Amino acid sequence: MKNPCIIIGGGIIGSALAREIRKRDLADVVVLEKEKELAMHTSGRNSGVIHSGINQKPGTLKAKLCVEGNRIIRDYCRDNKLPYEQCGTLVIARNEKESSVLEKLLSIGTANGVEGLRIIDKKELEEREPFVRGYKALYSPTGAIVDSRALVNKVAEEAESLGAEYKLDCEALGITDKGVITNKGEFDGYAINCAGLYADKIAHMCGIGRNLLIMPFKGNYAEVNVQINSMVYQVPDLRYPFLGVHLTKSVEGKVLGGPTATLSLRGRESYDGEFNFKEFFDTIMSKNFWNMAKSKEFLKLALNNGKISIFKNAFLKELNSILKINVGECDIKPYRAGIRAQIVDIKGNMADDFILEKGYNSLHILNAISPGLTSSFAFVRHIAD
Numbered sequence: 168m169k170n171p172c173i174i175i176g177g178g179i180i181g182s183a184l185a186r187e188i189r190k191r192d193l194a195d196v197v198v199l200e201k202e203k204e205l206a207m208h209t210s211g212r213n214s215g216v217i218h219s220g221i222n223q224k225p226g227t228l229k230a231k232l233c234v235e236g237n238r239i240i241r242d243y244c245r246d247n248k249l250p251y252e253q254c255g256t257l258v259i260a261r262n263e264k265e266s267s268v269l270e271k272l273l274s275i276g277t278a279n280g281v282e283g284l285r286i287i288d289k290k291e292l293e294e295r296e297p298f299v300r301g302y303k304a305l306y307s308p309t310g311a312i313v314d315s316r317a318l319v320n321k322v323a324e325e326a327e328s329l330g331a332e333y334k335l336d337c338e339a340l341g342i343t344d345k346g347v348i349t350n351k352g353e354f355d356g357y358a359i360n361c362a363g364l365y366a367d368k369i370a371h372m373c374g375i376g377r378n379l380l381i382m383p384f385k386g387n388y389a390e391v392n393v394q395i396n397s398m399v400y401q402v403p404d405l406r407y408p409f410l411g412v413h414l415t416k417s418v419e420g421k422v423l424g425g426p427t428a429t430l431s432l433r434g435r436e437s438y439d440g441e442f443n444f445k446e447f448f449d450t451i452m453s454k455n456f457w458n459m460a461k462s463k464e465f466l467k468l469a470l471n472n473g474k475i476s477i478f479k480n481a482f483l484k485e486l487n488s489i490l491k492i493n494v495g496e497c498d499i500k501p502y503r504a505g506i507r508a509q510i511v512d513i514k515g516n517m518a519d520d521f522i523l524e525k526g527y528n529s530l531h532i533l534n535a536i537s538p539g540l541t542s543s544f545a546f547v548r549h550i551a552d
């Protein structure tokens with residue numbers, strides 16, 4: 168094998184990158200995935216929203232790749248007959264004060280090049296969403312939903328048909344100057360770290376990003392018994408990288424409320440409350456954690472989100488604040504959880520953009536947070552370029 172690229176992680180980023188490298192015939196590719204199936208983690212546990220690009224700070228990599236990625240993914244899903252729906256996004260302002268955030272989002276989206284954005288009045292909002300309560304809304308027609316698991320599997324299937332080799336149940340345990348050491352032997356080549364929730368650990372093996380640590384932020388979803396036509400968001404708090412509790416549709420017709428955002432101290436893959444002692448101590452022994460925990464902004468985020476995650480009533484209150492009908496306990500049932508791979512630096516700051524770091528014979532993709540799914544195809548073009 169000549170000049171192979173050894174991609175660690177078969178999520179959307181690793182798989183889309185494998186496809187891109189093979190499409191351009193840049194190198195042979197091996198994808199190492201520690202699970203027996205693909206999309207078992209973040210790429211298969213997200214909202215499946217193809218964001219339009221109204222929340223990302225202009226000038227960031229995230230903003231550019233989100234807007235570009237939105238178009239590419241919609242085309243890809245249409246061309247490959249993957250389930251998707253361009254249902255549009257609505258950000259709801261409940262009062263005049265929140266309307267100013269809509270104006271801000273409109274100018275961010277316009278600066279990012281999002282097409283078709285406009286503020287709609289109460290009457291149009293009522294026509295579009297009979298069950299949603301609001302004063303005004305920002306309408307973004309390019310927001311869409313996909314089945315993210317189906318997308319990853321299709322992209323991987325295409326990468327394989329272009330010659331990429333997938334090794335499942337194959338965990339990267341170490342990196343040398345020559346390649347990657349795994350539980351299934353050594354693979355020589357240029358290592359590309361797309362390990363999602365463990366991307367920091369892989370980078371540290373190469374002496375990269377030692378001051379950066381992933382803080383896993385868990386998001387719980389609930390299936391909600393309500394009817395919506397578009398995706399419905401509250402106005403976000405622009406200081407945080409997480410959007411508030413919102414309503415999205417799934418391609419199979421479910422309405423999902425969430426995701427919440429609480430620090431997953433129990434572990435990076437603790438979807439059902441499993442306790443991983445090593446990861447717990449790893450987090451609480453780090454300066455990154457304590458410096459983050461000291462900040463007023465984090466405390467406010469933690470208190471508010473903790474409340475929404477723990478108490479059903481608080482979660483319902485959030486949902487009902489944008490609904491005309493009253494959704495009660497009998498109208499929601501738990502759905503899956505996902506965990507965000509949020510990078511926090513040694514000063515406790517949450518990284519707000521995708522991070523690409525080069526090492527010796529290796530490349531590391533860190534902080535592939537939302538809108539990582541939306542941006543994936545554009546992101547891997549950027550990496551391949």
Ligand SMILES: Cc1cc2nc3c(=O)[nH]c(=O)nc-3n(C[C@H](O)[C@H](O)[C@H](O)COP(=O)(O)OP(=O)(O)OC[C@H]3O[C@@H](n4cnc5c(N)ncnc54)[C@H](O)[C@@H]3O)c2cc1C
Nearest residue numbers: 176178179180201210213214216339363505538539540541
């Ligand atoms: C709750 C939530 C909601 C989100 N909603 C959206 C959304 O609506 N729209 C959007 O655009 N983005 C969304 N995102 C973000 C998006 O899901 C991610 O940006 C994207 O999935 C990241 O993909 P990835 O390939 O980097 O990570 P992953 O999908 O986590 O893939 C990494 C892979 O690496 C493997 N791996 C890890 N360590 C090793 C190792 N040592 N050896 C071998 N394999 C390894 C893992 O098993 C995993 O399969 C959301 C994220 C979350 C958590």
